[in-house]
Amino acid sequence: xxxxxxxxxxxxxxxxxxxxxLALGVSAPALAQxxxxxxxxxxxxxxxxxxxxxxxISGRITIPDAAQGNLIQPEGKAWRDFHNVTLAWVGxxxxxxxxxxxxxxxxxxxxxxxNGGMSGRTITxxxxxxxxxxxxxxxxxxxxxxxxLNLTFGRHVLLPVVGPYTFTAISEWxxxxxxxxxxxxxxxxxxxxxxxxxDNIPGRLDIEWFKKGGGIVGKGHPDSKRxxxxxxxxxxxxxxxxxxxxxxxxxxxxxxxxxxVADMQLAHIIHALISVLMIAAILGHIYIGSVGMEGAFDAMxxxxxxxxxxxxxxxxWTAEQLAKGGVSGAPGAQAKPAE
Amino acid sequence: MARMKFLxxxxxxxxxxxxxxxxxxxxxxPWGINRRRVVTINDGKPGERSISMACMHCTDAPCAAVCPVxxxxxxxxxxxxxxxxxxxxxxxxxxxCPFGAPQYPRVGNFGGRGKMDKCTYCAGGPQEDNSRVEYTxxxxxxxxxxxxxxxxxxxxxxxxxxxxxxxxxxxYRERVQKRGYGSGAWGWRTAYRxxxxx
Ligand code: HEM
Ligand code: SF4
Ligand code: SF4
Numbered sequence: 415x416x417x418x419x420x421x422x423x424x425x426x427x428x429x430x431x432x433x434x435x436l437a438l439g440v441s442a443p444a445l446a447q448x449x450x451x452x453x454x455x456x457x458x459x460x461x462x463x464x465x466x467x468x469x470x471i472s473g474r475i476t477i478p479d480a481a482q483g484n485l486i487q488p489e490g491k492a493w494r495d496f497h498n499v500t501l502a503w504v505g506x507x508x509x510x511x512x513x514x515x516x517x518x519x520x521x522x523x524x525x526x527x528x529n530g531g532m533s534g535r536t537i538t539x540x541x542x543x544x545x546x547x548x549x550x551x552x553x554x555x556x557x558x559x560x561x562x563l564n565l566t567f568g569r570h571v572l573l574p575v576v577g578p579y580t581f582t583a584i585s586e587w588x589x590x591x592x593x594x595x596x597x598x599x600x601x602x603x604x605x606x607x608x609x610x611x612x613d614n615i616p617g618r619l620d621i622e623w624f625k626k627g628g629g630i631v632g633k634g635h636p637d638s639k640r641x642x643x644x645x646x647x648x649x650x651x652x653x654x655x656x657x658x659x660x661x662x663x664x665x666x667x668x669x670x671x672x673x674x675v676a677d678m679q680l681a682h683i684i685h686a687l688i689s690v691l692m693i694a695a696i697l698g699h700i701y702i703g704s705v706g707m708e709g710a711f712d713a714m715x716x717x718x719x720x721x722x723x724x725x726x727x728x729x730x731w732t733a734e735q736l737a738k739g740g741v742s743g744a745p746g747a748q749a750k751p752a753e
Numbered sequence: 754m755a756r757m758k759f760l761x762x763x764x765x766x767x768x769x770x771x772x773x774x775x776x777x778x779x780x781x782x783p784w785g786i787n788r789r790r791v792v793t794i795n796d797g798k799p800g801e802r803s804i805s806m807a808c809m810h811c812t813d814a815p816c817a818a819v820c821p822v823x824x825x826x827x828x829x830x831x832x833x834x835x836x837x838x839x840x841x842x843x844x845x846x847x848x849x850c851p852f853g854a855p856q857y858p859r860v861g862n863f864g865g866r867g868k869m870d871k872c873t874y875c876a877g878g879p880q881e882d883n884s885r886v887e888y889t890x891x892x893x894x895x896x897x898x899x900x901x902x903x904x905x906x907x908x909x910x911x912x913x914x915x916x917x918x919x920x921x922x923x924x925y926r927e928r929v930q931k932r933g934y935g936s937g938a939w940g941w942r943t944a945y946r947x948x949x950x951x
Binding site: 477483486581 | 820841890
């Protein structure tokens, strides 16, 4: 009897409790919030929090592909903004801006000439190994740069001109070229470091060189050993930037090998940003090495530079070389007269 | 025109993976590619839920926004599809996708990762409807036959809903009203920039 009475009381209470709660003004179950027998969880709140704070909503899956355990990764939005907005602007301004600056510079300053004219005597500036390595790096860099920029800008620039199927063919070959030319590029960067690092260590002369505007912007030629401060900058941009681009690039080439989607996004951001900045720097380098300065191209072409050019641009190095007796072609002996 | 969406009622999903199997079989999806999968969050803890997830066919789709060859298109029913003859397998859509939907047949990048594959909402691709080529590249085109995606049709608990967004939202809201609870529509805030409530 007592047990029965207790039971009916319990029953009555369990019916009354929710009614009481209602009477006290506790609202009826709102969408997506109320307690359930399986604990409370709200998709909307979780998603709102991840959208605000970053992070990934993930769980357990029963298939081998671990990347599939991520249910929602809102970081995709930040990466999209980087790729479509930040990279497009930074890359566009860096590359077009640099081209604009160089054209303006050429029109106002003109070609940097050898003041004393060409002597007709030459000395060796770069040997065959140095030149071969330079052109291996330069050749692969140009293709890597163009095929990379195609991924960023091709669909706005090239796609409307050539149509979707041709553009896909170009991009597909571009991707293959980008993947495989990474090897000669990386090898070349390592060889470059071994060959030239010792001549590219910054020193006191470099400060002077900058103060005098490198003899390009300013007047007169500052003292310089084998490489001047501007060349040293290009060297370290190439070697350090190249290393960063290579490491991040190989992470991208082997997707999800020890990396997750957030690492891949970061590797891509580093790769793309450093790449476009390097392209801008190298455009300046190409300018000085070709149309920008008389006599400069020979250094990487034949490897022989005119003694007068060498004296003006690298006086201390030239003095060293002349002391060693590395001059070829006595004045007047060569058929080619000095212009 | 309908605005097609998926909605997984996680309070009903029992992680039976019938949707995954139905999808694999209907489209003869190759090994290693999962157009749909079931993720269990808070496994073994309070708040454990299983959610069946595939491409959500997003509004202003992130995959389409970043594709370097612009190979995506959106159908009149707001289904996000892509052209495999144009895809170069770069993997960018996977970086941008909030739901990890894009899949690739190969892991390496040398020689390519292959053409991206993802849920088509059973709507095939740009080839002629229900042609042999369309089936080989994209799988069945049930939408062209007036049917809804097979995963949702097969769901034994009717946790997974497919159809016009407003209609499935109404069904879901009625359920929540009746039973008094619901964890909400997973992915809706991210994919459609709205919640199921309104
Ligand atoms: C070791 C060298 C390199 C490796 C391994 C490498 C690898 C990659 C990979 C895997 C991608 C992603 C796209 C794809 O899968 O095709 C990529 C994109 C890109 N790379 Fe490289 N790369 C290297 C060097 C360079 C260099 C030297 C440049 C510039 C001169 C460059 C510029 C770019 C650019 C601009 C993108 C595209 C960014 C975008 O729009 O998303 N890369 N690279
Ligand atoms: S879920 Fe991913 S693949 Fe599907 S439309 Fe959205 S971004 Fe694109
Ligand atoms: S993998 Fe294919 S569909 Fe995806 S972004 Fe690259 S080219 Fe476009």
